[in-house]
Amino acid sequence: xxxxxxxxxxxxxxxxxxxxxxxxxxxxxxxxxxxxxxxxxxxxxxxxxxxxxxxxxxxxxxxxxxxxxxxxxxxxxxxxxxxxxxxxxxxxxxxxxxxxxxxxxxxxxxxxxxxxxxxxxxxxxxxxxxxxxxxxxxxxxxxxxxxxxxxxxxxxxxxxxxxxxxxxxxxxxxxxxxxxxxxxxxxxxxxxxxxxxxxxxxxxxxxxxxxxxxxxxxxxxxxxxxxxxxxxxxxxxxxxxxxxxxxxxxxxxxxxxxxxxxxxxxxxxxxxxxxxxxxxxxxxxxxxxxxxxxxxxxxxxxxxxxxxxxxxxxxxxxxxxxxxxxxxxxxxxxxxxxxxxxxxxxxxxxxxxxxxxxxxxxxxxxxxxxxxxxxxxxxxxxxxxxxxxxxxxxxxxxxxxxxxxxxxxxxxxxxxxxxxxxxxxxxxxxxxxxxxxxxxxxxxxxxxxxxxxxxxxxxxxxxxxxxxxxxxxxxxxxxxxxxxxxxxxxxxxxxxxxxxxxxxxxxxxxxxxxxxxxxxxxxxxxxxxxxxxxxxxxxxxxxxxxxxxxxxxxxxxxxxxxxxxxx
Amino acid sequence: xxxxxxxxxxxxxxxxxxxxxxxxxxxxxxxxxxxxxxxxxxxxxxxxxxxxxxxxxxxxxxxxxxxxxxxxxxxxxxxxxxxxxxxxxxxxxxxxxxxxxxxxxxxxxxxxxxxxxxxxxxxxxxxxxxxxxxxxxxxxxxxxxxxxxxxxxxxxxxxxxxxxxxxxxxxxxxxxxxxxxxxxxxxxxxxxxxxxxxxxxxxxxxxxxxxxxxxxxxxxxxxxxxxxxxxxxxxxxxxxxxxxxxxxxxxx
Numbered sequence: 001x002x003x004x005x006x007x008x009x010x011x012x013x014x015x016x017x018x019x020x021x022x023x024x025x026x027x028x029x030x031x032x033x034x035x036x037x038x039x040x041x042x043x044x045x046x047x048x049x050x051x052x053x054x055x056x057x058x059x060x061x062x063x064x065x066x067x068x069x070x071x072x073x074x075x076x077x078x079x080x081x082x083x084x085x086x087x088x089x090x091x092x093x094x095x096x097x098x099x100x101x102x103x104x105x106x107x108x109x110x111x112x113x114x115x116x117x118x119x120x121x122x123x124x125x126x127x128x129x130x131x132x133x134x135x136x137x138x139x140x141x142x143x144x145x146x147x148x149x150x151x152x153x154x155x156x157x158x159x160x161x162x163x164x165x166x167x168x169x170x171x172x173x174x175x176x177x178x179x180x181x182x183x184x185x186x187x188x189x190x191x192x193x194x195x196x197x198x199x200x201x202x203x204x205x206x207x208x209x210x211x212x213x214x215x216x217x218x219x220x221x222x223x224x225x226x227x228x229x230x231x232x233x234x235x236x237x238x239x240x241x242x243x244x245x246x247x248x249x250x251x252x253x254x255x256x257x258x259x260x261x262x263x264x265x266x267x268x269x270x271x272x273x274x275x276x277x278x279x280x281x282x283x284x285x286x287x288x289x290x291x292x293x294x295x296x297x298x299x300x301x302x303x304x305x306x307x308x309x310x311x312x313x314x315x316x317x318x319x320x321x322x323x324x325x326x327x328x329x330x331x332x333x334x335x336x337x338x339x340x341x342x343x344x345x346x347x348x349x350x351x352x353x354x355x356x357x358x359x360x361x362x363x364x365x366x367x368x369x370x371x372x373x374x375x376x377x378x379x380x381x382x383x384x385x386x387x388x389x390x391x392x393x394x395x396x397x398x399x400x401x402x403x404x405x406x407x408x409x410x411x412x413x414x415x416x417x418x419x420x421x422x423x424x425x426x427x428x429x430x431x432x433x434x435x436x437x438x439x440x441x442x443x444x445x446x447x448x449x450x451x452x453x454x455x456x457x458x459x460x461x462x463x464x465x466x467x468x469x470x471x472x473x474x475x476x477x478x479x480x481x482x483x484x485x486x487x488x489x490x491x492x493x494x495x496x497x498x499x500x501x502x503x504x505x506x507x508x509x510x511x512x513x514x515x516x517x518x519x520x521x522x523x524x525x526x527x528x529x530x531x532x533x534x535x536x537x538x539x540x541x542x543x544x545x546x547x548x549x550x551x552x553x554x555x556x557x558x559x560x561x562x563x564x565x566x567x
Numbered sequence: 568x569x570x571x572x573x574x575x576x577x578x579x580x581x582x583x584x585x586x587x588x589x590x591x592x593x594x595x596x597x598x599x600x601x602x603x604x605x606x607x608x609x610x611x612x613x614x615x616x617x618x619x620x621x622x623x624x625x626x627x628x629x630x631x632x633x634x635x636x637x638x639x640x641x642x643x644x645x646x647x648x649x650x651x652x653x654x655x656x657x658x659x660x661x662x663x664x665x666x667x668x669x670x671x672x673x674x675x676x677x678x679x680x681x682x683x684x685x686x687x688x689x690x691x692x693x694x695x696x697x698x699x700x701x702x703x704x705x706x707x708x709x710x711x712x713x714x715x716x717x718x719x720x721x722x723x724x725x726x727x728x729x730x731x732x733x734x735x736x737x738x739x740x741x742x743x744x745x746x747x748x749x750x751x752x753x754x755x756x757x758x759x760x761x762x763x764x765x766x767x768x769x770x771x772x773x774x775x776x777x778x779x780x781x782x783x784x785x786x787x788x789x790x791x792x793x794x795x796x797x798x799x800x801x802x803x804x805x806x807x808x809x810x811x812x813x814x815x816x817x818x819x
Contacts, residue, residue, distance in 0.1 A: 058608040059763035062615075062750035069669055076673030082815035084669020100819055165772045202768025208817055212605065212765045312819055322775025322784060326760055330818065356818040360760050364745035365738075369812055372805025374640055374717065374741055375710065375797025382749065383590050385758040386775060386784065392819050415673060427673070463809045466819040510819055 025094020029219025034523030048091030093220035107152035145186025161185020165328025174454030311395030312466030317456030330357030351395035572792035590757030597762030
């Protein structure tokens, strides 16, 4: 219900702006806000619209189709992923408009799974580098959750945990019976009390359809207003088609199509691509040019590879009593008791168990998949909608080289599919490997066990996947990834990537908080480095020292909240 | 074909009368709550209920086939005629506008092509198996054809079905049908779903308790028509719980 003034044009195409940010989603929104507040000139380019949430969003499942990247993509492999509404946002706020808003942190172990377990890859950073940004983002979003979150590195949250809905009660009942600790009421990026001009949650259950209240955080309400106040510009309905390269090996700006389909070139000193795990690598691949024929910033050959989705099986349980799972945010309770590698199990890493809350159409599709429902069977199952509860597995699928995104350019056996600008679309290939299958089998059975323990009279499941990260991974050395630990591409010194695509591994945590934390840290790095990056004053030498965490650049009134520090 | 078997009382075998509103929430009406909805939502839902859409993608023959197919995928014989939810026009509109769900499986043709092939295939199966048009078949005959498609073992028209992944087609068809039926306020009333909830949210979050304006559940026993094989007991072989489907919404 926020009234955000639609941004006006400020810069001309041939103005030399400091930062061109491609994609104003979770990462792009944070970067735009930080850089504008720090005094730089910055323009965000967003393929989707700048939402007027009162006018454009509806409290209706079927009517929310337009929040997603619905344009064609090809999906294949042994275990093809659902894209579109499953994980891809479009519009200012991006994925943070439709996310369920669980915001757990990664665990310290997530940054070194190769060293610990011999799988995946180590990150070029540790938990220590990102921790101050977790602290800061949890305050500025802000995050509601328990005063003592016991998993990973234990910590509290600035806003109180939420009340339970029917599904949370299911999770608590089942976990209690089995002796599994559970976190009730968060951590979620949903207000449990009012904050500035944002009201608290009214428990309407339409998080996935966009929060008209403004209680659920999206960068549209948390960061974009402050970015605009500080002189940032957002060009919505503008599709960036190519990152342009100058003769000196630096990028000189971006080519984009405006809402009328007219082509433009915007000059910029630095380009940051924040298009999420599909559009970011797709843009770099489509920006191939002489000298970078395999795609921009791809000397390592890893661009588009090591794509990851998490296992997201939904386990549904029918109960004798009523649940009415359409009320309350779908995200309101979880357990990370099974997150870490357990040597007694036959696989590395683990999974989380989370509440989910499908609305009728989503639930009907789940009955189709999980029970083969159709005809009178579908009518009958749906009449029992209020008797069902649902829990989601969130499992760490490992990064595999051949899980990838490529261009559907018709070459090398790939499909030929173009968007309305004539650009090849993304073609995604995904297959589970042995460790993934074992983790999913164990995790699925554990969640079913929890559902039975909660008292369900029938339990079924649907295989699916959640989120999408990787494909432009950060690395310690240029041969192993696309960018360094700040998201700066190894090959192009003023080209950054900063979104979920930089992750080398994904843990069993929803990626949103980590994406925003990494974005704030990269902003601090850019601010510290300034001319060394903006104008190459360092002559190509890369300073890798960690920047200070600039708490004062968070949106005003956010970073002084008290956080319980229980021991 | 017009005289369908009725639903029955399983205890007595007596026919159950058609209802204005089937389901276990008698008297519940989400539309009666519309003054508590925001204007943008109210407009979208009211249009959905009142606007008549015409058939523009399917030919007349295809529409006749697909109407019968959709009637089996989501039967509404327990509803009075004037309280049935029209489904085919919504599918037709999606195909006419080529509105996608954001992805196409690599082993599927584009959606528009898929439905044209499928309409032909259903007709060919009806002719091959029963020497009649699909819409002329009995409920049982139609359902058996659908079931064979769901289970990827079509009894005829195999050459047509080979042009796609038939299991994925089934999930697309059912997904499209339920996306329209359960988007309608009459279906919300049927299942006791609260409908739009802004700016008024929910207060009674636990124990499945109704809001003051919702109604308590009042179950009744009903049996599917005697000529149907699509009720719950028959379902298990059709589960495809390993298959990601079109239009799958995010959850986590």
